[in-house]
Amino acid sequence: MIDFKKELERYKSILDVEHIEDKIDREDMKDLIDVLKEFNKAEEKHKFGEDQ
Amino acid sequence: MEGRCPYCGELIYERPYCLNCKRDVRWVQKIYTISKAYFYKGYQEAENHHLTSAEIYLKKAVYYNKYNSAARNLLGLIYYESGKISLALKEWIISEAILKEDNFATHYIKQIQEQPKLLVTAKDSIHLYNKALLYLQQGNEDVAIIRLKKAVSLNPNLVEARNLLALCYIKGKQFFKANEQIKEVLRIDPTNPKALTYYKEVSKEDIEKIMPYEIEYVPRQSKKQVQPAKIINRGPTLAKYVANFIVGALCMFCVQTALILPNEIQNYKSDLFKAKEAEEKLEKLLQEEKLMNEEMIAQLKADNEKIMKEKASAELNASKIAQKTKLTEANQYYLEKDWIKAADTLYNIAASLLEEEDALIYANLKQEVYERAASKLYEEGYSQYRIKDFVNSRVSLEKALVYEPTEAVLRKTLYYLGCIEKENANIEKAKYYFEKVVKEYPQTNESSWSSNQLNALNS
Numbered sequence: 103m104i105d106f107k108k109e110l111e112r113y114k115s116i117l118d119v120e121h122i123e124d125k126i127d128r129e130d131m132k133d134l135i136d137v138l139k140e141f142n143k144a145e146e147k148h149k150f151g152e153d154q
Numbered sequence: 155m156e157g158r159c160p161y162c163g164e165l166i167y168e169r170p171y172c173l174n175c176k177r178d179v180r181w182v183q184k185i186y187t188i189s190k191a192y193f194y195k196g197y198q199e200a201e202n203h204h205l206t207s208a209e210i211y212l213k214k215a216v217y218y219n220k221y222n223s224a225a226r227n228l229l230g231l232i233y234y235e236s237g238k239i240s241l242a243l244k245e246w247i248i249s250e251a252i253l254k255e256d257n258f259a260t261h262y263i264k265q266i267q268e269q270p271k272l273l274v275t276a277k278d279s280i281h282l283y284n285k286a287l288l289y290l291q292q293g294n295e296d297v298a299i300i301r302l303k304k305a306v307s308l309n310p311n312l313v314e315a316r317n318l319l320a321l322c323y324i325k326g327k328q329f330f331k332a333n334e335q336i337k338e339v340l341r342i343d344p345t346n347p348k349a350l351t352y353y354k355e356v357s358k359e360d361i362e363k364i365m366p367y368e369i370e371y372v373p374r375q376s377k378k379q380v381q382p383a384k385i386i387n388r389g390p391t392l393a394k395y396v397a398n399f400i401v402g403a404l405c406m407f408c409v410q411t412a413l414i415l416p417n418e419i420q421n422y423k424s425d426l427f428k429a430k431e432a433e434e435k436l437e438k439l440l441q442e443e444k445l446m447n448e449e450m451i452a453q454l455k456a457d458n459e460k461i462m463k464e465k466a467s468a469e470l471n472a473s474k475i476a477q478k479t480k481l482t483e484a485n486q487y488y489l490e491k492d493w494i495k496a497a498d499t500l501y502n503i504a505a506s507l508l509e510e511e512d513a514l515i516y517a518n519l520k521q522e523v524y525e526r527a528a529s530k531l532y533e534e535g536y537s538q539y540r541i542k543d544f545v546n547s548r549v550s551l552e553k554a555l556v557y558e559p560t561e562a563v564l565r566k567t568l569y570y571l572g573c574i575e576k577e578n579a580n581i582e583k584a585k586y587y588f589e590k591v592v593k594e595y596p597q598t599n600e601s602s603w604s605s606n607q608l609n610a611l612n613s
Contacts, residue, residue, distance in 0.1 A: 104355050106325045110291065112348065113318055115284040117240040119277040123247060130248055133220035134185055135160045 189218035193225040205343035237312030239276035279309030497527030528559030565600040
């Protein structure tokens, strides 16, 4: 038997048609390479902090 | 498919390194290959109208390469097909921002902009769905169902609204109505997981048996079949878009293979040839430079050797001249009968540097001068001893020893040197001189004087 409340949680509101361009954030433009680059940057920063 | 260097942002196409920053981008190409694989998989699913599966694969393709505009455009089409026009527009806008030329997204956006009614309908249906979701969260199911029904009537492809409506019907045990919505969703997207779950759930129920609260609904349907005013079959449109996309991709591939690649290969070959030529030239120049340097070093070494020899020869000549000058000087002192100065000068001459003739003069002068100089020095020393000028006396007597004095002069000189040492309280040195006289010149006056002196010193 379907648990209505739990099932309802699976539904999310859909992006409104108005001002779509304003709702495009950085996450939408990010790919794995960007993530790796950020991770690399963070690691370098961490290393620099350790050295100091 | 486009790809950009993560270090400098330059287009890299399928090269293993970036032409701009020269860095290795093979790892990027590997990631892009994965993106391509997901795109093809998504494309296959889209062909079979498996929208949810296609969406999953295409999202991954975009995640692996945000510049994969083909995947992004197809993802937009999938959203469009499932009624989420806003999400479709979003993907196409991003796609257009990333790739400005020859992008299908521009065409899709233009098409939607040309149908303002479609946009209004989409906007309203999404608004109704969002509102209905809010009502359901607040427990207001009846109002939600009204909103959802309206949303579905405005945008029949909005699968999320249909699914939610089906869920509401299931909750209200209106399985007949739920089944209707589920079937419609599965017709649009046969892989829709929510619809499949509901279908499974509803299948358990005996939906053939009309429940009392559905009776009103069923006869009305049986009396008059409700038909939508216009059946919008988006299959052909999607197929057209996909076909357009494939033709475009094939054209790009042909252009790449037939025009760009050969030209690039030719450029690489030309660059390689030029680089090799430059390397050979450089090698040749280096070899020549090396040879020149070696020759120069050999020449410099020879010159240096010659100069050193000339220097040594000049020094020798200068020394010989100096010796000859000293000999002339000594001869002058000899003629002036200044025996001591003559002896001093002769003593400072390096005989080995004299020529044969001069060496002979040197030997004769030495024979003539040394003895006389020794006698003169002894006399001076003795006179100074007598007036107790022991310092100067010792200098004169020691100098006399140097100029090979006669035996008589030598004995006396040694004796008086002993006396001076005695006066200066240098007992050991005094004893040395006296013992030498006693030992080397026995039976002489100096020997008996020395003996007496020794006795006195030993007592």
